[in-house]
Amino acid sequence: MDQNNINERIQDLVEETEQKPVRREKKEKPQLRESIYSLRLDELQQWLTEHGEKAFRAGQIYEWLYEKRVKSFDDMSNLSKSLRENLKEHFALTTLSTLIKQESKDGTIKFLFQLQDGYSIETVLMRHEYGNSICVTTQVGCRIGCTFCASTLGGLKRHLMAGEIVEQVVKVQQELDEVGERVSHIVIMGIGEPFDNYDNMMNFLKVVNHDKGLNIGARHITVSTSGIVPKIYKFADEELQINFAVSLHAPNQEARQKLMPIARAYKLDELLEAVRYYTKKTGRRVSFEYGLMAGENDSVEVAEELADLIKGIKCHVNLIPINYVPERDYIRTSRSSIFAFEKALKKRGVNVTIRREQGADIAAACGQLRAQERQDEISR
Secondary structure, eight states, X not given: OOHHHHHHHHHHHHHHHSOOOOOOOOOOOOOOOOBGGGOOHXXXXXXXXXXXXXXXXXXXXXXXXXXXOOSOGXXXXXXXXHHHHHHHHHOBSOOOEEEEEEEOTTSOEEEEEEOXXXXXEEEEEEEETTEEEEEOOOEXXXXXXXXXXXXXXXXXXXXXXXXXHHHHHHHHHHHHHTXXXXXXXXXXXXXXXXXXXXHHHHHHHHHHHXXXXXXXXXXXXXXXXXXXXXXXXXXXXXTOOOEEEEEOOOSSHHHHHHHOXXXXXXXXXXXXXXXHHHHHHHOOOEEEEEEEBTTTSOSHHHHHHHHHHTTTSOEEEEEEEOOOOTTSOOOBOOHHHHHHHHHHHHHTTOOEEEOXXXXXXXXXXXXXXXXXXXXXXXXX
16 A cells, blocks of 8 residues: 555544634745755765765764764764855754743653744653653644544644754763763654655654664564554565564444544554564564543453453563543543452463553653643644
């Protein structure tokens, strides 16, 4: 299935599940400058050659960008002035500016970044015993329409360029440089559906994983999807060592499509068939993300149904007590119900963990800070 068909199937869901938008006067969109961080090393080498420069300069530029993490092209002192001016003319080094930085008592830091066109995105730094993990955003808003998620409020505004995703990591790393720490893990679970912005996501992965880029190991990176089935097959065929997660949230078709409209475009049995293809093709397990919502999907009976559904799949279940979102009606599952659900899965041989809550005191839910602070943007 090509991208146009995927777009049509998702758009049909948007039209089914959303009210018709209020007609507003169209404003001319600002021209976005291409981020230098969008270029893979081979693309930068090609660009340099086409502009009369030596290809080896790409390695020097990558060193300035990803090892020294300079904030100006002028700081690239071993490049000629003419090359620096050429880079400034064609690329932006900074496409994000920090609007808000919130720090939790547990060390989690949430950033609200503003983009060139005035839209905003969230990025979260989480501190763990095993290192510093960053959750990055791939889209401004989201069109998937999950009914429990703040990221979908206002719908999709646009895809992020690869460089805008990379720069989120660079910005956070620059903060960590001040205290001698390093980003060690990346999760692509912020605002947006990564597989709906597949090509830019893949370029992002190639840049951050490259040994001359940010050099973050593939097994320290996790990509999550709500279930765009054709892209799961495509991702499996990439045969990467990157971790893969699927937002499941329900053990049957009826319950899942109530929570996740994407399930009407790609049925649960189609999704699981694609997941089995992924595990067989790559030899790697998949993580099923399962958000617990009181009275919706958190009973012991539902846990038993979930265990039966995923039996035989090389997988792990990550239980996520959902954060309260004022614009949504779902209630957080009680601690006793969380542990009972976990126990029921373990009893049936399911590998399961409960995600540790972080940043609850700083609008922790994905998209929540943006929803609180940028109502004007969401209603555009």
